[in-house]
Amino acid sequence: MFNFFKLVQNENMKIYRRPRTYVMLGILLALIAAISIIGYFVDHNHNTSAWSMIMTEVMISYTLITVFTIIIASSGVADEFTSGTIKLLLIRPWTRSKILLSKYIAVLLYALGMVIVMLLFTVVLNIILFDASDNAAADIVSPLVSGSIAAYLIKYALLKYVSLIVTTTLAFMLATVSRSGALAIGLSLFLILGVNSFTPLLAALKYKWADYILFIHLDLTQYLNDTPLRDGSTMGFSIAVLAVYYAIFVALAWYVFKKRDVAA
Amino acid sequence: MEQPIVQLQQVTKRIGKKTIIDNLTLDLPLGEVFGFLGPNGSGKTTTIRMMVGLMAMTAGEIKIGGYSIRTQYQQAIRNVGAIVENPEMYKYLTGYQNLVHFARMIDGVTPERIQEVIALVGLESRIHDKVKTYSLGMRQRLGVAQAILHRPKLLILDEPTNGLDPAGIRELRDYLRQLSKEEGIAVFVSSHLLSEMELMCDRVAIIQNGKLIDVRTIHQGGLDAASDVNMLFEVDKPAEASEIAAGLGKAAFRESDSLIIEANREFAAEFNARLVAAGIKVYGIRVQTKSLEDQFLEVTGGERIV
Numbered sequence: 179m180f181n182f183f184k185l186v187q188n189e190n191m192k193i194y195r196r197p198r199t200y201v202m203l204g205i206l207l208a209l210i211a212a213i214s215i216i217g218y219f220v221d222h223n224h225n226t227s228a229w230s231m232i233m234t235e236v237m238i239s240y241t242l243i244t245v246f247t248i249i250i251a252s253s254g255v256a257d258e259f260t261s262g263t264i265k266l267l268l269i270r271p272w273t274r275s276k277i278l279l280s281k282y283i284a285v286l287l288y289a290l291g292m293v294i295v296m297l298l299f300t301v302v303l304n305i306i307l308f309d310a311s312d313n314a315a316a317d318i319v320s321p322l323v324s325g326s327i328a329a330y331l332i333k334y335a336l337l338k339y340v341s342l343i344v345t346t347t348l349a350f351m352l353a354t355v356s357r358s359g360a361l362a363i364g365l366s367l368f369l370i371l372g373v374n375s376f377t378p379l380l381a382a383l384k385y386k387w388a389d390y391i392l393f394i395h396l397d398l399t400q401y402l403n404d405t406p407l408r409d410g411s412t413m414g415f416s417i418a419v420l421a422v423y424y425a426i427f428v429a430l431a432w433y434v435f436k437k438r439d440v441a442a
Numbered sequence: 443m444e445q446p447i448v449q450l451q452q453v454t455k456r457i458g459k460k461t462i463i464d465n466l467t468l469d470l471p472l473g474e475v476f477g478f479l480g481p482n483g484s485g486k487t488t489t490i491r492m493m494v495g496l497m498a499m500t501a502g503e504i505k506i507g508g509y510s511i512r513t514q515y516q517q518a519i520r521n522v523g524a525i526v527e528n529p530e531m532y533k534y535l536t537g538y539q540n541l542v543h544f545a546r547m548i549d550g551v552t553p554e555r556i557q558e559v560i561a562l563v564g565l566e567s568r569i570h571d572k573v574k575t576y577s578l579g580m581r582q583r584l585g586v587a588q589a590i591l592h593r594p595k596l597l598i599l600d601e602p603t604n605g606l607d608p609a610g611i612r613e614l615r616d617y618l619r620q621l622s623k624e625e626g627i628a629v630f631v632s633s634h635l636l637s638e639m640e641l642m643c644d645r646v647a648i649i650q651n652g653k654l655i656d657v658r659t660i661h662q663g664g665l666d667a668a669s670d671v672n673m674l675f676e677v678d679k680p681a682e683a684s685e686i687a688a689g690l691g692k693a694a695f696r697e698s699d700s701l702i703i704e705a706n707r708e709f710a711a712e713f714n715a716r717l718v719a720a721g722i723k724v725y726g727i728r729v730q731t732k733s734l735e736d737q738f739l740e741v742t743g744g745e746r747i748v
Contacts, residue, residue, distance in 0.1 A: 191535070261533070
């Protein structure tokens, strides 16, 4: 197990030794700061709630982090093929499964790191700039929600991280199967951002099979304030559907990577 | 004889209906530089890819150090260091980080060993620069460095002299010969550069259209005193010289003003003395070695692939 950690360490080195990783982090933090600072100057009466700023920024940040994680996940696999380094990587005393797993874990750690940095930055910045005294979730999110806003934020962040994992796994699978970073990034972004905007339409489909469309279930936060996209859908059902898709993505990536003749 | 480090047994690779490698059987012993020679598209790189497990075989078996590359991959590949095609490294990392990366993947490669290997390939001054600033020759050296980090018993190099300058080629050649002789490892080198193989290898396998055509031993260094070779005598009176040769019991073939006689060194000295005694001028005596290139073109019929 200790040795396997070295593989993850290698993958981390390949992520964090590239300037683009820090450019992405910079863009994310700059965007959050910009929203807060603009809000601060627009808010002449100083009655904006810090928590409503936090919720807005966390929602926007998650979309951005999803885009960045798709890029990291796709290029992490595909770049090895396009640069030819995959040949040097595979001819080591490690099974292909473990090499792929180390890449996958490194990507999930990257996503986790981004989320944690984003949450800390957003919360600290907005509590400094705005009034954080009102912390009842019912006032800030929706009257349907009870409890403190901090508890709501943690639940929200965790559920969003679940969809981030599924999305990342989809991108990772597409990159492994296609070996093309551009294709995997483009297709994942199209599916997540493009098709996702039609989700309410898909959810309105009258057919039974529409119950199983990935996009309807991807965002689990719909159950937090009890407004499911599809009537009658429950959190448990959504998680079950996501789990099946997840298993298919993982199995496909693993099978293709294990069996493929590497001729890059 | 001890067990060969590499055994290829009836290895076949088919992609669709096309047979890329056809029933290839080959043994490589330790301590030898083994050349793998063939024209472009003959299946050299495919064979190497199968040897390191990047490609699956359609039929047959490859064993490295007695372990099957198919069923005991990890034990088999531990003995192997390789560059497949070009030495592609992570360009956004430094040379040193690249070596650390590959060192982490195998037990027992210490920081001292990394330094030792860097010195060996002569990259000390540039090892902390990013690989994207390296010349092709430097990348080739870094490629060799990552291949020998874990002291493999088998070193596989695909077209290793590509992009090296003459001094670099010579250095690599000397280094490979030293590795094979002193550390007793097997070096498997593929190339279509015939003259290069002749200088570098102990034995050469010639492959064409995925079939093994021939395996030849290459004599390194000086001429074996006892064995007969073709000698060319350049003289002013070939007809008379030919009679003297006949008197010594050797048939001579005329080639313009020269005679070609299959003989050993002792005969050359004796024959020369007779010629001079008979008043025939000798302008030159040369050994006619058939170069590998001639042999190669002979066995492959000089055929063009495309």
